[in-house]
Amino acid sequence: MSGVHDRVQAVLRGEVRAAARLMRDLDDALPSAREALAALHSHTGKATILGITGNPGSGKSTLTDQLIAHYRGEGKQVGVVAIDPTSPFTGGAILGDRVRMQRHATDEGVFIRSLATRGNLGGLSRSTMDVVRVMDAMGKDLVIIETVGVGQDEIEVTRAAHTSIVVVVPGLGDDIQAIKAGIMEIADLFVVNKADRPGADRSVQEIRHMLDLFRPSTLRGPAASTEVAAPRGVAQSALGGWEVPILPTVALQGEGVAAVAEAVEAHGAWMRERGYWEARVRERARFELMEALQDVLVRRALQSLGGDRGRLDALVARVATREIDPYTLAEEVARGGLGS
Amino acid sequence: MSGVHDRVQAVLRGEVRAAARLMRDLDDALPSAREALAALHSHTGKATILGITGNPGSGKSTLTDQLIAHYRGEGKQVGVVAIDPTSPFTGGAILGDRVRMQRHATDEGVFIRSLATRGNLGGLSRSTMDVVRVMDAMGKDLVIIETVGVGQDEIEVTRAAHTSIVVVVPGLGDDIQAIKAGIMEIADLFVVNKADRPGADRSVQEIRHMLDLFRPSTLRGPAASTEVAAPRGVAQSALGGWEVPILPTVALQGEGVAAVAEAVEAHGAWMRERGYWEARVRERARFELMEALQDVLVRRALQSLGGDRGRLDALVARVATREIDPYTLAEEVARGGLGS
Numbered sequence: 001m002s003g004v005h006d007r008v009q010a011v012l013r014g015e016v017r018a019a020a021r022l023m024r025d026l027d028d029a030l031p032s033a034r035e036a037l038a039a040l041h042s043h044t045g046k047a048t049i050l051g052i053t054g055n056p057g058s059g060k061s062t063l064t065d066q067l068i069a070h071y072r073g074e075g076k077q078v079g080v081v082a083i084d085p086t087s088p089f090t091g092g093a094i095l096g097d098r099v100r101m102q103r104h105a106t107d108e109g110v111f112i113r114s115l116a117t118r119g120n121l122g123g124l125s126r127s128t129m130d131v132v133r134v135m136d137a138m139g140k141d142l143v144i145i146e147t148v149g150v151g152q153d154e155i156e157v158t159r160a161a162h163t164s165i166v167v168v169v170p171g172l173g174d175d176i177q178a179i180k181a182g183i184m185e186i187a188d189l190f191v192v193n194k195a196d197r198p199g200a201d202r203s204v205q206e207i208r209h210m211l212d213l214f215r216p217s218t219l220r221g222p223a224a225s226t227e228v229a230a231p232r233g234v235a236q237s238a239l240g241g242w243e244v245p246i247l248p249t250v251a252l253q254g255e256g257v258a259a260v261a262e263a264v265e266a267h268g269a270w271m272r273e274r275g276y277w278e279a280r281v282r283e284r285a286r287f288e289l290m291e292a293l294q295d296v297l298v299r300r301a302l303q304s305l306g307g308d309r310g311r312l313d314a315l316v317a318r319v320a321t322r323e324i325d326p327y328t329l330a331e332e333v334a335r336g337g338l339g340s
Numbered sequence: 341m342s343g344v345h346d347r348v349q350a351v352l353r354g355e356v357r358a359a360a361r362l363m364r365d366l367d368d369a370l371p372s373a374r375e376a377l378a379a380l381h382s383h384t385g386k387a388t389i390l391g392i393t394g395n396p397g398s399g400k401s402t403l404t405d406q407l408i409a410h411y412r413g414e415g416k417q418v419g420v421v422a423i424d425p426t427s428p429f430t431g432g433a434i435l436g437d438r439v440r441m442q443r444h445a446t447d448e449g450v451f452i453r454s455l456a457t458r459g460n461l462g463g464l465s466r467s468t469m470d471v472v473r474v475m476d477a478m479g480k481d482l483v484i485i486e487t488v489g490v491g492q493d494e495i496e497v498t499r500a501a502h503t504s505i506v507v508v509v510p511g512l513g514d515d516i517q518a519i520k521a522g523i524m525e526i527a528d529l530f531v532v533n534k535a536d537r538p539g540a541d542r543s544v545q546e547i548r549h550m551l552d553l554f555r556p557s558t559l560r561g562p563a564a565s566t567e568v569a570a571p572r573g574v575a576q577s578a579l580g581g582w583e584v585p586i587l588p589t590v591a592l593q594g595e596g597v598a599a600v601a602e603a604v605e606a607h608g609a610w611m612r613e614r615g616y617w618e619a620r621v622r623e624r625a626r627f628e629l630m631e632a633l634q635d636v637l638v639r640r641a642l643q644s645l646g647g648d649r650g651r652l653d654a655l656v657a658r659v660a661t662r663e664i665d666p667y668t669l670a671e672e673v674a675r676g677g678l679g680s
Binding site for chain 2: 034037038040041042044045055129278281282284285286288289290291292293294295296297298300301315316317319320322324325326327328329330331333334
């Protein structure tokens with residue numbers, strides 16, 4: 001227990017090494033790490049969580065880099081969780097070096113952690129939430145979750161942020177189709193990066209047009225909002241009358257970055273005024289609880305098989321040979337009918 | 341039980357309506373639907389499952405459409421699962437109409453089903469696997485899973501196919517970065533679509549170069565393969581000496597599509613010869629079992645709370661107010677300590 005106490009204190013003091021080790025141990029679901037995270041839980045809830053998402057090549061990492069610099073200039077502590085597609089060969093995040101953020105590598109006030117979409121059971125979302133909580137407990141004022149792509153897990157993670165930023169570039173063409181479908185609703189804030197390229201104005205107009213289409217006025221206002229917002233994860237901002245800003249930036253030159261930070265601030269204030277901030281906190285808590293539940297339950301069920309890989313393989317073989325279907329077998333495992 | 345028997349027979353006869361209703365009921369996790377799927381399980385395992393993935397705008401849907409036409413020309417039955425980013429407002433798949441595939445809408449030998457990344461608990465992968473199994477039981481010779489993006493779930497789903505096709509377009513620029521990281525390993529087959537555009541040859545060379553980088557010779561050969569392939573989901577093709585073809589197509593004109601179908605055939609034959617086909621079948625069975633296990637366990641745990649949304653909300657509130665951390669609470673729920 002003293003080991004747990006010491007590492008908790010070290011994380012609360014903001015020590016990078018202790019935090020990094022805790023994150024690794026959480027990834028491996030070590031009981032002692034979960035004990036430490038439990039002790040840290042009451043110290044979390046102070047950080048503002050930003051989600052930044054966009055297609056590869058949109059310049060999200062550059063924008064993140066510039067936002068780090070901006071917040072550091074205000075004396076704030078910043079944490080970044082960069083979620084990357086990965087290679088099972090290296091086991092690590094290939095984009096993990098995040099070249100454009102390297103200049104902050106020696107800054108004690110910045111903690112950048114790359115997470116790999118490794119395909120672990122329930123891995124990505126759970127790991128992300130764990131890392132965010134550790135950074136929060138470390139005293140980071142802002143935690144930025146940066147994701148690539150429009151996958152289900154990635155959207156869930158971004159959705160759980162206080163403010164979600166979607167980054168696009170001019171001349172999207174078909175990309176617009178994907179954006180409007182998957183991403184439109186989670187955006188509290190659009191950034192049209194590389195706005196010195198031709199077509200930037202048109203992109204802003206297109207996004208504005210789509211926002212009007214996808215967020216009809218009938219859905220606005222608090223009454224409609226509470227009604228429509230019932231299912232988990234519907235972005236409150238989309239429903240409660242928040243006018244989504246569409247901000248041009250040239251992130252490489254730092255242009256427009258201050259305006260993005262201002263919009264984040266304004267969105268936060270708007271959310272707090274209306275009680276939506278707490279709604280998002282609950283939303284994230286729900287997501288965290290569900291992820292934890294999946295993890296804990298599956299882990300227990302596999303342990304009930306004796307933690308023996310051979311026994312699991314034998315069950316898999318029964319499904320593969322069509323002897324039994326997966327749901328029926330899962331029910332058997334759940335009932336403990338195959339327990340040791 | 342007779343209801344279940346009747347619908348099982350209808351699905352086995354390939355009746356579209358019965359199959360569509362079963363898919364909907366499976367999505368809602370109705371017990372009678374799972375019973376039907378269990379009865380169908382022994383009739384599955386005959387279809388060849390193709391995964392097709394690529395960024396928005398790569399022309400995957402057009403390629404899928406052309407492949408459907410090709411296989412129909414050979415008298416084969418085809419099923420398609422199109423996984424789309426969605427809007428929580430409409431609740432459905434926005435790209436779901438899949439305009440380019442509409443010409444097959446009246447063809448009885450083609451069954452196209454759109455699935456939405458709705459953010460349901462454990463929804464996407466599980467639904468996809470369910471739909472694939474129903475199509476397999478219906479007697480579809482080929483089932484094509486088409487996904488957008490590079491999300492974790494999407495990669496998992498594609499990985500579970502017999503043959504995975506990654507579609508790219510010339511002039512990728514930064515996209516290449518994302519592709520090499522997340523997608524490179526799952527590709528059994530690359531398609532450079534829109535190959536009449538400038539830069540197609542260069543794209544082929546770049547992909548070849550990346551394949552050489554990412555699939556070092558030390559990983560090739562059966563000995564290395566069994567060793568490295570131990571973790572679930574590592575594409576066998578990447579390890580066992582399969583020379584990944586990089587095929588140029590102009591899908592809109594149907595150019596190169598026959599060559600893609602040939603390569604799929606060749607890959608299947610290669611897999612069967614080396615026993616890798618069975619390895620992928622086991623891989624998919626493992627994935628299906630894990631998805632089913634998550635679903636069954638979480639469902640049971642939530643039912644143990646009395647299926648009462650208010651009680652779940654109260655638990656969420658305890659996490660949100662930092663009274664208790666998610667893992668500790670999840671353990672309590674798992675132990676049934678909060679059961680009714």
